């Protein structure tokens with residue numbers, strides 16, 4: 001009897017070992033197949049700076065010291081980070097605004113309001129706390145020289161939609177939201193976090209359909225920009241490499257901190273930036289602009305549609321990709337060309353989604369690059 005039990009146990013152990021070995025081999029295969037992202041071949045452009053938005057530090061519910069996080073960001077070659085600790089506003093976090101080596105540390109605050117969480121950026125510290133009423137808070141932030149972004153509208157603390165009160169942005173992909181809703185997808189590849197952290201993180205990302213639909217809806221009547229949001233509370237090193245904002249500047253960033261900070265905030269407020277899942281492939285060099293007899297229309301801009309207006313799209317050479325141009329949320333052009341022009345015949349809100357066609361851990365339907373829109377409005381609106 002004892003012998004039968006012992007041989008049964010041995011068989012069980014053998015099967016377990018075989019399964020573990022198979023799992024180990026699968027992990028190694030994933031690492032070999034997907035471990036190296038496509039390398040960026042684009043030349044460094046001083047008019048394109050890259051940063052990460054929405055990071056919590058120990059000044060609210062984040063686990064990290066701000067200086068340590070900033071050092072990690074600088075090591076990854078980022079140009080700026082934006083700390084957004086909770087508070088109405090958070091004075092300790094706001095005091096972090098400075099230059100740390102080559103890195104610009106910007107800070108705003110994630111305000112808890114009656115409709116959800118609202119991120120306030122680029123404002124001067126007000127004499128009084130911001131209101132807990134969303135509409136009032138948005139107005140106060142803008143009076144203090146800043147602007148607001150609706151945070152994680154469909155997760156954690158959800159946004160309850162009311163009259164649009166001039167919010168300038170909406171989070172479309174959020175690291176924290178994806179972790180909460182898609183953790184099971186990343187579970188099998190979790191051990192890769194130790195030596196190829198990009199892979200389980202990329203597995204978390206899925207097509208943010210509700211956010212995109214809501215954004216398109218808002219854009220019909222308002223000027224609202226898309227933000228990829230890190231919303232990091234820990235695991236800063238890996239998360240800083242996941243979602244990047246590429247800000248396009250009219251001239252290179254100056255040494256002077258207040259001036260450089262203003263330039264980045266102005267570009268974010270005016271939508272002169274695009275979003276990239278950088279852990280999948282570096283996205284330098286994407287461009288989306290309009291041209292007409294009246295001049296150039298920057299991404300984020302609003303213009304009147306004239307018969308000679310052309311939209312131009314340029315996608316990075318560094319990775320195989322496919323992209324689509326959308327008008328009011330509906331695709332009007334699909335392409336694999338690296339550069340292309342499009343003649344818009346009707347007014348509307350035009351934006352671009354780029355999808356990777358490389359061997360990647362990023363779900364093929366999740367946009368690798370998301371542009372901000374160009375708005376062609378009717379004269380009367």
Ligand SMILES: [Zn+2]
Nearest residue numbers: 110117151152
């Ligand atoms: Zn939040």
Ligand SMILES: [Zn+2]
Nearest residue numbers: 054056110231
């Ligand atoms: Zn947050």
